[in-house]
Amino acid sequence: MxxxxxxxxxxxxxxxxxxxxxxxxxxxxxxxxxxxxxxxxxxxxxxxxxxxxxxxxxxxxxxxxxxxxxxxxxxxxxxxxxxxxxxxxxxxxxxxxxxxxxxxxxxxxxxxxxxxxxxxxxxxxxxxxxxxxxxxxxxxxxxxxxxxxxxxxxxxxxxxxxxYDQPQSQCRAGLLERLNRPTLLPVPASGRALEMALWLEEAGIRWSMDATCRSQLERLKTLPQACFQPGVAGRLAGLGAPVELEQAQVALVGSPEGIGPLIEELMTQGQHQVIYTGYLPPKARGDVERGDADWLRWNVxxxxxxxxxxxxxxxxxxxxxxxxxxxxxxxxxxxxxxxxxxxxxxxxxxx
Missing domain, CATH: 3.60.15.10 (Ribonuclease Z/Hydroxyacylglutathione hydrolase-like)
Structure with a gap:
């Protein structure tokens, strides 16, 4: 043909x-x-x-x-x-x-x-x-x-x-070194957010996620095992944010409206560092350029x-x-x- x-x-x-x-x-x-x-x-x-x-x-x-x-x-x-x-x-x-x-x-x-x-x-x-x-x-x-x-x-x-050719293992190691203080990770709820949650859980870091990420997690728990890597469905089934967002060492934020008022308040107070890990839309680029946030790649x-x-x-x-x-x-x-x-x-x- x-x-x-x-x-x-x-x-x-x-x-x-x-x-x-x-x-x-x-x-x-x-x-x-x-x-x-x-x-x-x-x-x-x-x-x-x-x-x-x-x-x-x-x-x-x-x-x-x-x-x-x-x-x-x-x-x-x-x-x-x-x-x-x-x-x-x-x-x-x-x-x-x-x-x-x-x-x-x-x-x-x-x-x-x-x-x-x-x-x-x-x-x-x-x-x-x-x-x-x-x-x-x-x-x-x-x-x-x-x-x-x-x-x-x-x-x-x-x-x-x-x-670019840096392996994900190096990306994770570089990010892990930075998680020594309260951190906000703005992430796509349907993508790396839940992969990061599994990683943080395995690393023993006190983490949490916003309502957008929680909703996506509950959705993933209903999907067949064939959607995921072997063994992941069982790990997702037992996954749940252990603390409230503002009490977490690492907060995964996937709100489509941006970081959201709670996180904006925490940023203003200077209590949390912000690290972006993927594509930077205009607001995120501005945060990084002003020194209000950092950027470290997480391979997707x-x-x-x-x-x-x-x-x-x-x-x-x-x-x-x-x-x-x-x-x-x-x-x-x-x-x-x-x-x-x-x-x-x-x-x-x-x-």
């Missing part, structure tokens, strides 16, 4: 994800990403020349699902059950397996968990020698599992961290060595790094060798 892949957004920089797969049998849009920050341009347009037959969502983070409002009414949207729960009313939802396969637009699509977020999956299309789209992925999560994928000739891989995307490891596993002949700047060709060439594929246009013919 002949096909054309158009990378509408996400190729050549940290930008929302949107990729259009156009085949003889139909058109499928992979992800509908919105900007990471309010006020920024989305950077891509809905393909309006011909109807899109279906949308497939890799996971529910804003840069992969934030433009869901663009999807025309009645267009099927495929997502896993945990991601489907985040879809707005009115969307024509179809369930995508966490690990399995479906037939769509004349193609066999295989899925597997991507280790990055709850219900997040990679996608493998049975076209030519195989097309693999990782969405966002991680090989280091102790909470979310990564399922081994089948072989693919062309691999479109999350490279959000660029050429692949290191460059993980990129190579996955490319090896896929036996990929062509690898396209996504969601990262690619101006410096030589370091990428040194990393991936002849497998590095940087097309001059964001369109690839497949057969």
């Amino acid at each position: 002949r096909a054309q892949l158009s990378m509408l957004s996400g190729y050549g920089g940290k930008a929302p994800a949107a990729l259009l797969l156009d085949t003889e049998r139909g058109r499928v849009l992979l992800d509908v990403g919105g900007p990471l920050e309010a006020g920024l341009e989305r950077g891509w347009l809905w393909p309006g020349d011909r109807p899109v037959d279906a949308v497939v969502i890799s996971h529910d983070h804003v840069d992969h699902i934030g433009a869901i409002d663009l999807v025309p009414a009645g267009t099927p949207v495929y997502a896993t059950a945990p991601v489907g729960a985040a879809l707005p009313d009115g969307v024509t939802y179809r369930e995508l397996p966490l690990n399995g396969e479906i037939e769509l637009a004349g193609m066999r699509i295989r899925t597997g968990q991507a280790g990055h977020s709850l219900g997040g999956v990679w996608l493998h299309f049975d076209i030519g020698g195989g097309l693999f789209y990782s969405g966002d992925f991680s090989l280091e999560s102790t909470l979310f599992r990564f399922d081994a994928p089948p072989v693919a000739e062309l691999a479109l891989l999350d490279a959000s961290y660029g050429l 995307h692949p290191r460059c060595s993980d990129l190579v490891r996955l490319a090896d596993q896929l036996k990929a002949r062509r690898v396209v790094p996504l969601f990262t700047a690619l101006e410096a060709h030589e370091p990428w060439r040194a990393l991936l060798g002849d497998r590095l594929f940087m097309p001059n246009t964001p369109s690839i013919l497949l057969s």
Whole structure:
């Protein structure tokens, strides 16, 4: 089957994800990403020349699902059950397996968990020698599992961290050294918050979490074991914040409205240090620049060595790094060798 892949957004920089797969049998849009920050341009347009037959969502983070409002009414949207729960009313939802396969637009699509977020999956299309789209992925999560994928000739891989290669063990060690005084960790409730909670519990640190994180924890306790790394479901079942937020040595704060009034008060009083561990929206950047907070990375995307490891596993002949700047060709060439594929246009013919 002949096909054309158009990378509408996400190729050549940290930008929302949107990729259009156009085949003889139909058109499928992979992800509908919105900007990471309010006020920024989305950077891509809905393909309006011909109807899109279906949308497939890799996971529910804003840069992969934030433009869901663009999807025309009645267009099927495929997502896993945990991601489907985040879809707005009115969307024509179809369930995508966490690990399995479906037939769509004349193609066999295989899925597997991507280790990055709850219900997040990679996608493998049975076209030519195989097309693999990782969405966002991680090989280091102790909470979310990564399922081994089948072989693919062309691999479109999350490279959000660029050429960064520090292992998660070093990230944890660096953060642990800083937890010698009351600390606030603003974190995504559906992502690293609960992985950190398990880590803090194991380390014997007095921790707590806000209502947003607690709600997500209760949700995770109801999900099947297949959503997590082996043994994690049992650990989650016994997990509960041991103290109130203001009494904790480490407070995990996942409020979508920001840090929230209680935490703002604690910050103003200077009783707690604030450490950000991921993407910095404008307020967080301002906190760090003014010296009101620090930033230490907690890996949720692949290191460059993980990129190579996955490319090896896929036996990929062509690898396209996504969601990262690619101006410096030589370091990428040194990393991936002849497998590095940087097309001059964001369109690839497949057969």
